[in-house]
Amino acid sequence: MSVSLIGLTLGELREYVEGLGEKRYRGDQLFHWIYRKKVAAFDEMTNISASFRTILKKNASLEALKEVTRTISLDGTVKFLFELADQCRIESVLIPPTQQAHDCENRLTLCVSTQVGCSVGCVFCATGSIGFTRNLTAGEIVAQLLSIQRIIPKRITNVVFMGMGEPMLNYSNVLKAVLLINDDRGINIGARHITISTVGYVDQIRQLADEGIPIKLALSLHTLDEEKRKLLIPIAKKYAVADLIDALMYYYQKTRQRPTLEYILFRDFNDTEEDRRRLIELGRKLPCKVNLIPYHSIDFVHPRGSTMELTPVPHEGIERFAQYLRDGNLTVTIRSSSGSDIRAACGQLAVFQQRYEELYV
Numbered sequence: 184m185s186v187s188l189i190g191l192t193l194g195e196l197r198e199y200v201e202g203l204g205e206k207r208y209r210g211d212q213l214f215h216w217i218y219r220k221k222v223a224a225f226d227e228m229t230n231i232s233a234s235f236r237t238i239l240k241k242n243a244s245l246e247a248l249k250e251v252t253r254t255i256s257l258d259g260t261v262k263f264l265f266e267l268a269d270q271c272r273i274e275s276v277l278i279p280p281t282q283q284a285h286d287c288e289n290r291l292t293l294c295v296s297t298q299v300g301c302s303v304g305c306v307f308c309a310t311g312s313i314g315f316t317r318n319l320t321a322g323e324i325v326a327q328l329l330s331i332q333r334i335i336p337k338r339i340t341n342v343v344f345m346g347m348g349e350p351m352l353n354y355s356n357v358l359k360a361v362l363l364i365n366d367d368r369g370i371n372i373g374a375r376h377i378t379i380s381t382v383g384y385v386d387q388i389r390q391l392a393d394e395g396i397p398i399k400l401a402l403s404l405h406t407l408d409e410e411k412r413k414l415l416i417p418i419a420k421k422y423a424v425a426d427l428i429d430a431l432m433y434y435y436q437k438t439r440q441r442p443t444l445e446y447i448l449f450r451d452f453n454d455t456e457e458d459r460r461r462l463i464e465l466g467r468k469l470p471c472k473v474n475l476i477p478y479h480s481i482d483f484v485h486p487r488g489s490t491m492e493l494t495p496v497p498h499e500g501i502e503r504f505a506q507y508l509r510d511g512n513l514t515v516t517i518r519s520s521s522g523s524d525i526r527a528a529c530g531q532l533a534v535f536q537q538r539y540e541e542l543y544v
């Protein structure tokens with residue numbers, strides 16, 4: 184059986200080549216070609232002998248993911264639908280810089296999926312509505328980046344684990360993927376340019392803090408009101424908001440990275456004066472940033488209506504909410520709605536391949 188080399192660490196590649204009767208340094212060469220040069224064929228590995236390349240071609244593969252469709256938004260966001268070896272499908276989203284970004288010219292962000300579907304079932308999220316199939320391997324996570332980087336000339340500078348799935352429920356594969364993406368002998372994306380987003384698994388947040396890699400952490404908070412949070416995110420019944428905040432504080436103390444509080448604004452639900460006041464109060468205790476996110480309708484996965492009536496806050500309302508928080512000394516950004524026209528914005532990934540074809544092909 185052919186072994187996929189994408190997803191193997193340097194140590195694993197060294198072991199692999201030794202198993203084929205080669206010297207360890209051949210593993211270093213493979214690591215360089217796979218992750219630094221991002222080659223798609225063994226024949227491109229020019230410093231590896233023809234005889235060893237033949238052995239590799241027989242025993243191993245460099246195959247990335249099979250691209251099914253590529254949908255391009257009016258704002259330049261690109262959504263890729265990939266098919267995995269077992270025919271499961273996932274989506275990845277390439278996000279161009281927004282005008283406000285300070286490093287606007289060079290930034291190119293890739294949002295990767297970590298699971299096929301998701302078991303958490305947040306009411307505002309399309310992925311949650313399709314259920315859970317399986318975890319992605321580290322190789323399948325890294326392959327999203329390699330597949331896309333092989334076809335675009337511009338360098339991907341940032342990776343956010345905010346696609347389909349809850350990263351903390353696939354912890355070991357996500358961590359392995361982070362280490363591969365961060366490794367300066369390979370893909371070399373700095374820790375501060377990698378973000379993991381979670382709906383709030385307290386134990387894993389603490390575990391990640393202890394790993395000693397100062398990546399960024401984003402928490403899908405959406406409200407500080409315990410009861411309201413339970414209505415939005417089922418696992419909020421298990422983890423109290425106070426425990427989450429303690430875990431974020433721990434993360435900050437260990438990594439010196441200020442966590443980002445993701446806050447989707449829902450009209451007349453979490454946009455009240457009381458909500459703003461509580462956020463400001465929290466900002467006095469916890470070094471953090473707030474990212475306000477416009478709500479994008481997911482009616483397309485709830486044709487008969489979702490379990491909750493959630494409606495977006497108009498743009499002026501989001502700006503007012505942001506200003507109030509800034510006046511309270513919070514660092515606030517407003518996430519752009521990049522890709523919402525192709526259902527690639529926050530919470531909209533649901534592998535509705537058939538609908539895309541009807542609409543775009």
Ligand code: SF4
Pocket residue numbers: 301302303304305308309310311312346347348349382403530
């Ligand atoms: S928001 Fe994240 S955790 Fe919640 S259902 Fe969607 S993918 Fe899963």
